Amino acid sequence: MMEWLNIARRLRRKGVLGINGRNAHYLLPYNRRDRYPLVDDKVLTKQLAEKAGVAVPQLYGVIEIHRQVRRLPRMLSKHWDFVVKPARGSQGDGIVVVTGRSRNLYRTADGNFYDDNELGFHVTNILSGIYSLGGQQDVALIEYRVNFDPIFEAITYRGVPDVRIIVFLGVPVMAMVRLPTRLSGGKANLHQGAIGTGVDMATGRTLTAVSGNSIVAEHPDTGNPVSGVQIPHWDTLLELGARSYELTGLGYQGIDIVLDRDKGPLILELNARPGLAIQIANQAGLRQRLEAVERERAGLLTLADRIAFARERFAHKAR
Amino acid sequence: MKRIHLYVLAGLLAAIGCGFFLYKLFALGFPLKPEERTDVWRVEVQLQFEAQGGPAKASLFVPRRTGGLIVVDQSFVSPGYGVTTELQPGQGVRAVYSISAAQGPQSLYYRAVIQGSRIVDEDSRDAMPELKPPQLEGAQQAAAEAIIGSVKRQSSDAATLASLVVKRLKDARADDEASFLLGPQPTSRRLVKVAVQLIQLAGVPARMVNGIALVPERRDAQFVRWLEFFGGGRWRTLHVTETARETPQQFLAWWRGDEPFIEVAGGKGLRHNISTSRSYELATQVALKRQRVLEKKLIEFSLFGLPLQTQALFRTLLVIPIGILLLVILRNVVGIKTFGTFMPVLIALAFRQTGLLWGVAFFSVIVALGLGVRFYLEHLKLLLVPRLASVVIVVILILAALTVLSYRLGFERGLSVGLFPIVILTMTIERMTIVWEERGAVEALQQAAGSIVVGALCHLVMSQRFVEHLFFVFPELLLLVLTATLLLGRYSGYRLVELRRFRVLAR
Numbered sequence: 001m002m003e004w005l006n007i008a009r010r011l012r013r014k015g016v017l018g019i020n021g022r023n024a025h026y027l028l029p030y031n032r033r034d035r036y037p038l039v040d041d042k043v044l045t046k047q048l049a050e051k052a053g054v055a056v057p058q059l060y061g062v063i064e065i066h067r068q069v070r071r072l073p074r075m076l077s078k079h080w081d082f083v084v085k086p087a088r089g090s091q092g093d094g095i096v097v098v099t100g101r102s103r104n105l106y107r108t109a110d111g112n113f114y115d116d117n118e119l120g121f122h123v124t125n126i127l128s129g130i131y132s133l134g135g136q137q138d139v140a141l142i143e144y145r146v147n148f149d150p151i152f153e154a155i156t157y158r159g160v161p162d163v164r165i166i167v168f169l170g171v172p173v174m175a176m177v178r179l180p181t182r183l184s185g186g187k188a189n190l191h192q193g194a195i196g197t198g199v200d201m202a203t204g205r206t207l208t209a210v211s212g213n214s215i216v217a218e219h220p221d222t223g224n225p226v227s228g229v230q231i232p233h234w235d236t237l238l239e240l241g242a243r244s245y246e247l248t249g250l251g252y253q254g255i256d257i258v259l260d261r262d263k264g265p266l267i268l269e270l271n272a273r274p275g276l277a278i279q280i281a282n283q284a285g286l287r288q289r290l291e292a293v294e295r296e297r298a299g300l301l302t303l304a305d306r307i308a309f310a311r312e313r314f315a316h317k318a319r
Numbered sequence: 320m321k322r323i324h325l326y327v328l329a330g331l332l333a334a335i336g337c338g339f340f341l342y343k344l345f346a347l348g349f350p351l352k353p354e355e356r357t358d359v360w361r362v363e364v365q366l367q368f369e370a371q372g373g374p375a376k377a378s379l380f381v382p383r384r385t386g387g388l389i390v391v392d393q394s395f396v397s398p399g400y401g402v403t404t405e406l407q408p409g410q411g412v413r414a415v416y417s418i419s420a421a422q423g424p425q426s427l428y429y430r431a432v433i434q435g436s437r438i439v440d441e442d443s444r445d446a447m448p449e450l451k452p453p454q455l456e457g458a459q460q461a462a463a464e465a466i467i468g469s470v471k472r473q474s475s476d477a478a479t480l481a482s483l484v485v486k487r488l489k490d491a492r493a494d495d496e497a498s499f500l501l502g503p504q505p506t507s508r509r510l511v512k513v514a515v516q517l518i519q520l521a522g523v524p525a526r527m528v529n530g531i532a533l534v535p536e537r538r539d540a541q542f543v544r545w546l547e548f549f550g551g552g553r554w555r556t557l558h559v560t561e562t563a564r565e566t567p568q569q570f571l572a573w574w575r576g577d578e579p580f581i582e583v584a585g586g587k588g589l590r591h592n593i594s595t596s597r598s599y600e601l602a603t604q605v606a607l608k609r610q611r612v613l614e615k616k617l618i619e620f621s622l623f624g625l626p627l628q629t630q631a632l633f634r635t636l637l638v639i640p641i642g643i644l645l646l647v648i649l650r651n652v653v654g655i656k657t658f659g660t661f662m663p664v665l666i667a668l669a670f671r672q673t674g675l676l677w678g679v680a681f682f683s684v685i686v687a688l689g690l691g692v693r694f695y696l697e698h699l700k701l702l703l704v705p706r707l708a709s710v711v712i713v714v715i716l717i718l719a720a721l722t723v724l725s726y727r728l729g730f731e732r733g734l735s736v737g738l739f740p741i742v743i744l745t746m747t748i749e750r751m752t753i754v755w756e757e758r759g760a761v762e763a764l765q766q767a768a769g770s771i772v773v774g775a776l777c778h779l780v781m782s783q784r785f786v787e788h789l790f791f792v793f794p795e796l797l798l799l800v801l802t803a804t805l806l807l808g809r810y811s812g813y814r815l816v817e818l819r820r821f822r823v824l825a826r
Contacts, residue, residue: 007818010825016813018821020651024811066702093757121700128703130753191758213820280823 015285017276022252026168026290030251031272038248039270042087042141045248052247054240055266057083057144057258064139069123073116076106081145084119086126088138092189094131096122097145097159109159110185146266149259151232157181157221162188162258163199163237163265166274166286169252169297170245172238172310173289175199176281177206177231182221188256190277195219197226198282202315204234210280235307236265242306244270252290289314325809329802336798349792352785359391360433360533361596362540362571368586370421375585378415380529380574381429388533388571389434396428409526411574425586433533433571453516462496467521477523477550481557484517485510485546489559511544511559512577524549528556529580530572533595540593542573542580622794630791635671637790640800642667642777647807649773654814657770658750665743666774667781675778679771681721682744686767688717689748690755697752711745 017026038044049056060082061075076082085095096119097109105113114122123140125131132138145160152161159180166174176196183193190196195216198207209216209226218225231237237257244255244267254274257265279286292313293300300306343349366377381404382390395402400416407413416427455463466487474480488510491497500513511527518525525548531540545558558570574580583589622633642664649655657663670678692713696706718741747770755763780786790796813821 004815004818007822007825008813011813011818011821014824016821016824018811018813018817019654020814021811024809093753117700124700124702130703131757213823215823280821283824285824 011285015287015289015291016279017286017290019276021287022276026252027273030169031253032249035249036272039250039253039272040088042085042089042269043139045267045270046141048247049267052243054243054247055263057146057260057266057268060142060144062087062139062141063123063127066124066127069120069127072120072123075142076119079142083141083143083145084123084126085141085143086131086138087141088129088132088136089126092187092192094122094126095187099145111158146258146268147261149232149261151229151259152177152179154224155179155219155222155226155229157219159184159187160258162256162268163231164196164274164278165237165241165255165257166278167241167244167253167255168290168293169300170242170303171293171300171306172201172241173293173314174278174282174284174286175201175237175241176278177229179209179219179226181211181219190275195226196277196281197229198278198284198316199231200316201238202311204231204237205229205316206231207316208281208283210277213277213280215280215283232259233265238307238310239303240265240267242303242310248272322809325805329805332798332805333802336795336802339795339798340793343793343795350788352788360571362431362433362531362533363594364429365592365594366416366425366427366429366581367588367590368425368583369588370423370425370586372420372422373585374417374419375421375425375583376415376417377427377581377583377586378413379429379581379591380411380578381414382431382433382530382571382573383412390431391434392432394430396430400427410576410578413574421585453519455516455520459500462499463517463520465496466500467517470517471521477548478555480521480523481514481518481525481546481548481550481555484521485514485557485559488514488517507559508544511546514559515546518546518548526575527577528572528575530570531593531595533569533571535596537595538592540595542593543570545570547575622791634787634791635668637794637797638781638787639664639668640797640804641786641790642781644800644804644807645777645780646773647804649776651807651810652812652814654816655769655773656766657773658747658766659743659770662743662747663770663773664777665740666770667777669740670774670778671782675775675782678778679775682771682774684721685714685717685744686748686751689714689744690751693748693752707745707749710748711741714741714744714748 038048043059043062046056046059060079063069063072063075080101081099083095083097086093089095096114098106098114098119099109100107102113105115106119107113126138126140129136129138148156148160155161156179161177161179164176164178165172176198178188178190178194178196180188180194185192188194190210193212195209195211197209199205200207206227206229209219211220217227240257241255244253245251248270250270250272252272252274254271256268256271258268260266276286293309296309300309344351362382364379366379368375368377381393395414395416397416399421400418402414402416404412404414414429466484470480470483470487474483488497488501491501500517501509505513508527515525515527525546528545528547529542530545531542534540543560545556545560547554547556549555581589581591622630625633643661646657646661646664650657666678666682669682672678673681689710693706693710696709701709747767751763751767754766818825
């Protein structure tokens with residue numbers, strides 16, 4: 001009991017944000033209810049981003065009703081590789097990444113093979129709303145599969161690594177690189193076993209990593225050190241993050257960016273309820289950074305101000 | 320600003336809740352603790368005879384308030400018959416059913432609601448009647464006087480005399496005076512009759528009492544006899560059987576004396592049947608009937624003014640908020656993961672019917688089997704709604720099979736499982752499959768275990784009789800529960816599981 005109280009006190013001193021704190025202090029006051037559909041529905045997010053000229057993976061097609069599932073093989077025939085995902089999915093559920101084909105089968109990122117029927121059934125499930133937040137009807141997106149930048153090749157097991165940036169009132173406050181592992185089935189989701197490394201906001205270099213709830217130094221599958229890797233295009237990433245505030249109007253959000261070998265940084269999705277494991281990856285609490293932004297928000301008007309603020313104030317301090 | 324608003328609202332709600340609670344507790348004297356439930360008995364007499372075509376009249380004795388039992392309500396169901404009651408001093412009340420012309424089979428009913436009372440009523444019985452010495456013939460007179468003589472020498476007062484007489488008669492050996500008086504193979508009715516004669520002969524007023532034993536769900540109740548004697552200025556009861564002496568409050572005196580129970584004129588083929596059944600009622604209910612006028616108005620507009628069946632529903636409904644409060648604490652302060660927001664509370668409600676152990680066992684077995692079926696259906700590639708429907712049907716089949724099986728094995732508990740929320744179970748199975756496939760078996764089992772644990776904890780709190788009583792008698796306490804829930808809505812501290820999760824950051 002005493003030990004728990006001690007932990008709670010030390011966590012508070014370090015400014016670690018809990019779920020209740022995140023919801024009560026940041027989500028409820030800063031995220032307007034009517035803005036949620038913009039990020040919960042990936043079709044809307046994509047349209048919004050395209051209108052604002054922000055780079056996103058190209059949309060190959062949308063399947064909205066069950067009848068269209070029959071057209072799926074024809075729709076896919078033009079593309080060697082692609083990603084199928086639910087428009088309203090949460091936490092990466094229901095995403096199938098097809099990396100190529102073998103005879104008439106689709107090969108997925110986690111090493112499985114689907115035939116036309118099985119892929120059709122998966123799309124049917126998506127339409128039924130299995131993966132959607134409230135279980136409502138959903139639509140399935142088929143989009144460009146990202147050829148990820150080789151910079152992360154040594155510390156990735158299949159799948160697409162991405163960069164998650166927490167943006168508060170247009171200021172990027174914390175970031176992490178999410179690296180798929182064998183355990184996560186090629187998905188860049190910490191809940192499913194991917195590892196996350198902290199990022200120095202000033203330079204874009206990776207720090208230590210978190211796997212589950214503990215800190216690791218190497219990628220569990222490749223054995224390569226995960227820290228000290230320079231994320232390319234870091235300036236662009238910070239700018240994408242800062243601009244996402246104007247895009248959705250959500251005060252507190254998480255933005256997921258992938259680095260494509262040819263197309264550079266692409267916004268994969270936005271998240272109105274970003275997770276808190278990013279704090280473990282960075283070994284730092286969010287609270288102080290968020291409070292700093294809250295205090296000085298009056299002086300942070302332009303995009304450049306906000307990015308400069310982030311680089312200066314949230315730089316990694318070596319211990 | 321919002322905080323102050325919330326605190327004012329919470330304070331206001333708490334004050335109103337506490338105010339009502341304290342007023343009802345101290346000013347109106349509502350009981351804080353659940354009282355013993357008093358037994359309420361329903362007694363029904365069915366009377367059948369064949370009418371001869373002319374006028375018909377049936378008279379039967381009906382019970383009155385005696386000792387620890389009160390006749391709360393009675394009714395006479397008799398199509399076309401006029402009913403009158405008359406008091407017959409020293410015997411009881413007779414109800415007379417009469418009709419000017421009747422033909423064919425007749426059915427008359429008498430129903431009474433009997434309730435135990437803590438105040439034993441001694442005064443309402445008849446005053447001491449004059450002593451009528453029994454008429455006995457020569458040899459019997461001699462035998463009776465011999466017994467009385469020996470008993471009188473051993474007794475000091477009416478009470479010891481009466482019990483010695485009964486003992487003497489019960490211990491009768493062949494060829495002694497007692498067995499001569501009783502005759503061959505005496506019934507208990509004969510024994511009581513002889514005992515009354517002997518006690519009367521010894522100069523103590525006594526009489527036979529005819530009554531029934533109040534036993535739950537008895538179809539064909541028979542009259543039993545005991546005796547009363549007058550001693551120390553009032554009538555005293557003396558049971559002749561051991562079991563009756565141990566539980567005298569279970570016996571309802573019906574009428575006194577040797578008269579037949581029913582007399583019919585203008586009919587033949589008389590048959591009667593007496594059945595008894597038991598129901599419970601809170602003693603509060605009885606207390607409520609004694610309130611003053613103003614307070615009566617208050618009570619009429621409270622839950623006590625509702626019909627009994629609706630009250631029973633509210634007994635269950637009013638404990639749900641306390642379960643929900645517990646759920647809020649377990650989810651937002653402790654951080655246990657469950658399937659669905661309020662599903663554990665619904666599971667807890669189902670446990671009310673089955674009991675905790677059976678509930679957990681049934682829940683686990685049904686979900687496990689249902690999960691197996693769901694994984695099999697996965698191969699068939701069905702659409703969502705038909706697939707859910709199939710799982711519902713299979714769940715019902717599993718439920719039926721389990722119930723039959725457990726009944727055959729002699730577990731009565733299994734029978735009450737039918738009210739298990741089937742649709743909730745199905746949704747649980749579906750959600751669990753998705754979590755299983757997307758996040759792995761560990762996460763799925765964790766959430767299932769979380770749901771069961773939270774459900775069981777909610778059940779333990781919600782099934783406390785004290786809790787049930789408290790919220791039913793003082794529903795305003797729900798305002799306090801609401802206050803606590805509102806305040807928890809602003810709890811922004813860590814969840815207990817987060818302390819574990821972020822442990823590495825605390826170093």
